[in-house]
Amino acid sequence: MNSAVAHPVAGPSCPVRVTSPAPRAVWRQLASVDENTLASQTPTWLDCICATGPFEDASRLYEFEGGRRLVVPLARRRGWPAWLVGEDSWPSDWGIGGPLVSPGTPDETEARVVFDDLARRPALRVGVRFGPGADPVWARAAPQSFGAEEHMTQVLDLDGGFGTVWDRRFHGRVRRAVRRAERSAIKVEVDRTGRLVPAFYHLYEQSMVRWARQQHEPLALARWRQTRSFPRQRLEAVADRFGESCAIYLAWCAGEPAAAIVVLRHGDHAKYWRGAMNRDLAHPVRANFLLHHLAVEDACEAGCRYYHLGDSRPGSSLAHFKDGFGAESRSTPAFLRERLPVSAADRRLRSAVKRLLRFEDA
Known part of the structure; x- marks a missing residue:
């Protein structure tokens, strides 16, 4: 130093x-x-x-x-x-x-x-x-x-606790998706030790293929860009140094990793940092809705006041997904x-x- x-x-x-x-x-x-x-x-x-x-x-x-x-x-x-x-x-x-x-x-x-x-x-x-x-x-x-x-970044106000967030801020479509996920054969694991880093990054590599297809981008270029902007060692370093303040939520479906998110916590703030999924497994059972539901519930129980869902392009499907949780766009x-x-x-x-x-x- x-x-x-x-x-x-x-x-x-x-x-x-x-x-x-x-x-x-x-x-x-x-x-x-x-x-x-x-x-x-x-x-x-x-x-x-x-x-x-x-x-x-x-x-x-x-x-x-x-x-x-x-x-x-x-x-x-x-x-x-x-x-x-x-x-x-x-x-x-x-x-x-x-x-x-x-x-x-x-x-x-x-x-x-x-x-x-x-x-x-x-x-x-x-x-x-x-x-x-x-x-x-x-x-x-x-x-x-x-x-x-x-x-602009999207932030969910946790004031009032999880009951209030669920009843008044989650949109009906999100509550329905969560209930559907809970009825499905999904097993959710939460890791605060870094043990699930390999499983997360495996999903991240699968996501690169989907993103390349969506964006009409050559796969080799997409892999080079994504691994350069978010190499596995970055997640390993964050999981190691933040310890219990870094949680990996992983949804398993039919014995396979289906979706995962990384949530960081400091003081009043919980922050969704990264996400990845096998869409063929995760989308039919609404796995991502369940993961964020659980992360928001955990943030409320930990006394956090805000759940940050990060940046997204206005009008995109990702922005629509985050809007469903009651997140509001705030200037950054x-x-x-x-x-x-x-x-x-x-x-x-x-x-x-x-x-x-x-x-x-x-």
């Missing part, structure tokens, strides 16, 4: 001390008291990123004169000159990062100091993806040098500062390749 370096930063009537990488003890303390913290904003998540990819800790701790402390989780590629790499929260495919704050919420001056400090970083790109609980002060404070990218914006327009160039290249392949987003 990098040695922490602290230095004062002069803000507009707002002196602040910045330490990078952020001391782990402070980061963990903030993660325990900031009620908006997700599992993907913890130092454990960064450990998984660094253990399974060429990244290192670039997090920053801001200590303001009034006593407020704020950590921005960041990772950067190891071994490259700063001007060639990004500092991101998080790198592609690692999900939502964003600041952790205590006590209270930063005012606009403090938020602007953070953005100004990040804007001065020598990195080619600095990007921060905020969670659904982020205060609007961040959007107001973002300078013009940071472009905004709008993202990303703010990006680039010295060169590499993201725009990357999007244009991806779009061109998709047109060439006649790729269709599922």
Whole structure:
């Protein structure tokens, strides 16, 4: 791990001390008291990123004169000159990062100091993806040098407990699907030790074939993309480091693994992270509905206030599936500062390749 370096930063009537990488003890303390913290904003998540990819800790701790402390989780590629790499929260495919704050919420001056400090970083790109609980002060404070990218994630409110969620938030079609699954010959296993990682990844590899077919994508390309964005060692690292806070729900049908989901838990939040299935087995018996039903019930019993179902394209079948559980779309914006327009160039290249392949987003 990098040695922490602290230095004062002069803000507009707002002196602040910045330490990078952020001391782990402070980061963990903030993660325990900031009620908006997700599992993907913890130092454990960064450990998984660094253990399974060429990244290192670039997090920053801001200590303001009034006593407020704020950590921005960041990772950067190891071994490259700063001007060639990004500092991101998080790198592609690692999900939502964003600041952790205590006590209270930063005012606009403090938020602007953070953005100004990040804007001065020598990195080619600095990007921060905020969670659904982020205060609007961040959007107001973002300078013009940071472009905004709008993202939406779907979140189920667990207020009132599982009885209320089942009766008032689950749509009738979801309740019917769950009852159908319960009448079927499905056996559900829940693992919090990592023992079911091989079974999950077997289903994930089967899913790659289905996704390739749906998207009109060459199978070899689909396998290369999916294993690169989500290699088995990533799931192994998360299961190992999060321990009981990482649960794999696996539905067996006719002695075969039919569907599985991975759910992470931290504080008030349970987060559906990954899913995979053998559609021929899972769909007729509505296995995925049952798995999420059980995960939501477990989250309620654990005292969680929210169940995060992640991003999905508006109007897609996946968004419709999540809507059925009563999940509401919430803004999770990303703010990006680039010295060169590499993201725009990357999007244009991806779009061109998709047109060439006649790729269709599922």
